Amino acid sequence: MEEQVEMVGRAFVEHYYHLFDTQRSSLSSLYHQSSMLTFEGQRLQGVDHICFKLNHLPFDKCHHLISTIDTQPSSSAGGIVVFVSGSLRLAGEEHPLRFSQMFHLMPTLQGSFYVQNDIFRLNYG
């Protein structure tokens, strides 16, 4: 059970940041109408608002480098919490930005997972 949770969490993280860095508009496949994103304190709800935000960030090309991934089952309903730390390198910027992000994944009827909760913060040192 715990191995499966970790496997799902790691596969999700790899998939999520690969999409973010290579075809950001496809992230819409991972959010539902009930999904919530808090991005640097700004709250957004629903796949449309969330993806509009993600597609209009003030940077275009970027690369996420993952440092740590922690996963736990969140509930008996099959949810998984995923906690990520890493750094974000923006095109043309010398210094990467450190970030932390948490996801709460919920199972879909089709046997996959979607993002119910997403909270992103840059780590200022």
Next chain:
Amino acid sequence: MEEQVEMVGRAFVEHYYHLFDTQRSSLSSLYHQSSMLTFEGQRLQGVDHICFKLNHLPFDKCHHLISTIDTQPSSSAGGIVVFVSGSLRLAGEEHPLRFSQMFHLMPTLQGSFYVQNDIFRLNYG
């Protein structure tokens, strides 16, 4: 609804770190047998294991300073996810340590909340 979630989250954070900094052994009141803690990658489950870990960290006196608190409702079952960033000052150490931590709070039958999921990471720059 959202205001209530934020109020509960903020009150929890204040209570949690106050207990941590002043009477750490009392944190046991906030965890259940089903609770999970991942502390710097180490997984612990159940109030006893979690509180043993927290009460035997390699520092005694400490002070948490909170920078940001983000909250979201996690599910229709009344859960709340809380994402905290801040710094941790240890007695006798000049430089505070930056950290990020997430909690998944679930309602108790008594109308309070307990910590179902807790993930803590220091932020290395």
